[in-house]
Amino acid sequence: MLIDAQSLLHRIADRTILDLREFRVTQGEHALLLGPSGSGKTTLINILTGLMTPTSGTVLIDGRPMTGVSPAARDALRRDRIGLVFQTLRLVSALTVRQNLSLAQNLGPSASDPAEINTLIERVGLSHRADARPRDLSQGESQRAAIARALCTRPALLVADEPTSALDDTNAQSMIDLLLSSAAASGSTLLIATHDHRIRARFAHAVELQPLAVAA
Numbered sequence: 001m002l003i004d005a006q007s008l009l010h011r012i013a014d015r016t017i018l019d020l021r022e023f024r025v026t027q028g029e030h031a032l033l034l035g036p037s038g039s040g041k042t043t044l045i046n047i048l049t050g051l052m053t054p055t056s057g058t059v060l061i062d063g064r065p066m067t068g069v070s071p072a073a074r075d076a077l078r079r080d081r082i083g084l085v086f087q088t089l090r091l092v093s094a095l096t097v098r099q100n101l102s103l104a105q106n107l108g109p110s111a112s113d114p115a116e117i118n119t120l121i122e123r124v125g126l127s128h129r130a131d132a133r134p135r136d137l138s139q140g141e142s143q144r145a146a147i148a149r150a151l152c153t154r155p156a157l158l159v160a161d162e163p164t165s166a167l168d169d170t171n172a173q174s175m176i177d178l179l180l181s182s183a184a185a186s187g188s189t190l191l192i193a194t195h196d197h198r199i200r201a202r203f204a205h206a207v208e209l210q211p212l213a214v215a216a
């Protein structure tokens, strides 16, 4: 089991943000996390990837605990197993596309590999923009750079939060094509959080979060 989360509950100031009995994803089974804005998708992603700790519940990633361990252990597990594409892309603005990928690789678990970076930049169609800085990229180009960066440590799990929400129908479908083909080429399992039902048909495995009533 690549993701095995049990009895997740997250509360902020007496408000329940997330209440999920179980969330499991096996290796190779790409999964979609659906739900309206505010239903807790980003919260769940942050908990699964160890960026936040839940109020209660357990998360195992590839059999290793992401909950009940130190922040350093969470960071190490994320570095070893997970590639992240954030809702706000968080490319380093002072660095070019290629340098952003190099930095991510240098911070990753294995030795840096410039050839792999070239392959990834080519795969996402950014060879002609490899030496551009993020502010000079279009929105779609930035998203593709963020995907390439997330994959440059060959993560077992590639997580993307709202990768298509800013895109028109055609570009949304190409973004999903790109995520699926890049994940396949890197041997990564994909988890996508979205409120975009246009991409529902592309995934066999989908979990829908329900908006939680405002309750004490």
Ligand SMILES: Nc1ncnc2c1ncn2[C@@H]1O[C@H](COP(=O)(O)OP(=O)(O)OP(=O)(O)O)[C@@H](O)[C@H]1O
Residues within 6 Å of the ligand: 012, 017, 035, 036, 037, 038, 039, 040, 041, 042, 043, 044, 162, 194, 195
């Ligand atoms: N730090 C916080 N303090 C208080 N409330 C928070 C905090 N973070 C998130 N929330 C609330 O938790 C709920 C779930 O937020 P979350 O960002 O997980 O939703 P989402 O499903 O990702 O939404 P979207 O589709 O708009 O990205 C929202 O009502 C949000 O306002």
Ligand SMILES: [Mg+2]
Residues within 6 Å of the ligand: 041, 042, 043, 087, 161, 162
């Ligand atoms: Mg969100």
